[in-house]
Amino acid sequence: xxxxxxxxxxxxxxxxxxxxxxxxxxxxxxxxxxxxxxxxxxxxxxxxxxxxxxxxxxxxxxxxxxxxxxxxxxxxxxxxxxxxxxxxxxxxxxxxxxxxxxxxxxxxxxxx
Amino acid sequence: xxxxxxxxxxxxxxxxxxxxxxxxxxxxxxxxxxxxxxxxxxxxxxxxxxxxxxxxxxxxxxxxxxxxxxxxxxxxxxxxxxxxxxxxxxxxxxxxxxxxxxxxxxxxxxxxxxx
Numbered sequence: 001x002x003x004x005x006x007x008x009x010x011x012x013x014x015x016x017x018x019x020x021x022x023x024x025x026x027x028x029x030x031x032x033x034x035x036x037x038x039x040x041x042x043x044x045x046x047x048x049x050x051x052x053x054x055x056x057x058x059x060x061x062x063x064x065x066x067x068x069x070x071x072x073x074x075x076x077x078x079x080x081x082x083x084x085x086x087x088x089x090x091x092x093x094x095x096x097x098x099x100x101x102x103x104x105x106x107x108x109x110x111x112x
Numbered sequence: 113x114x115x116x117x118x119x120x121x122x123x124x125x126x127x128x129x130x131x132x133x134x135x136x137x138x139x140x141x142x143x144x145x146x147x148x149x150x151x152x153x154x155x156x157x158x159x160x161x162x163x164x165x166x167x168x169x170x171x172x173x174x175x176x177x178x179x180x181x182x183x184x185x186x187x188x189x190x191x192x193x194x195x196x197x198x199x200x201x202x203x204x205x206x207x208x209x210x211x212x213x214x215x216x217x218x219x220x221x222x223x224x225x226x227x
Contacts, residue, residue, distance in 0.1 A: 100175040101159040
């Protein structure tokens with residue numbers, strides 16, 4: 001199985017400041033169709049996960065533009081340009097290129 | 113409005129069975145690949161299995177921990193997807209989410225396997 005490694009595990013941030021989460025895969029996520037199936041989710045406490053970004057950098061409809069995804073191959077990053085209070089929770093990366101689909105262990109974002 | 117509503121969770125003894133259902137609405141269900149993702153208490157997310165849309169053969173794929181014990185099926189005429197869980201183990205305890213195409217998630221249903 002493809003192992004997804006996220007860092008850091010915990011990320012205390014100051015409101016209005018930027019934040020960055022890293023996600024690394026044990027294999028390249030470039031699919032045979034040329035696409036890279038790396039997805040980012042956000043799960044607020046007590047809620048279901050919500051997809052933020054697909055194919056490494058495509059932001060979902062309704063997701064604020066302060067969220068951006070980048071990366072290729074095995075190295076990916078989720079950035080929040082200016083953290084807001086509603087951004088707290090756990091962020092997960094997930095690879096959809098190889099079966100079984102696998103998630104990173106999660107990064108907990110909290111406000112300092 | 114997109115809705116995925118899971119039901120069927122509950123308390124079951126080890127070795128027992130349970131059937132989860134997921135009712136979908138607000139999107140083209142027959143074209144969606146449907147999955148079940150679970151989350152053990154206080155833990156991360158685990159993709160357990162998925163069923164492709166009929167146009168892609170309607171085939172199923174399962175993660176190793178549940179292969180041979182769980183079965184995913186769908187009824188496109190009713191916009192329903194199911195998860196039949198057999199030979200349940202304590203480590204199967206968690207919230208089970210019904211997921212459509214990775215971007216549509218239900219609220220989850222709790223399954224507790226305990227004696």
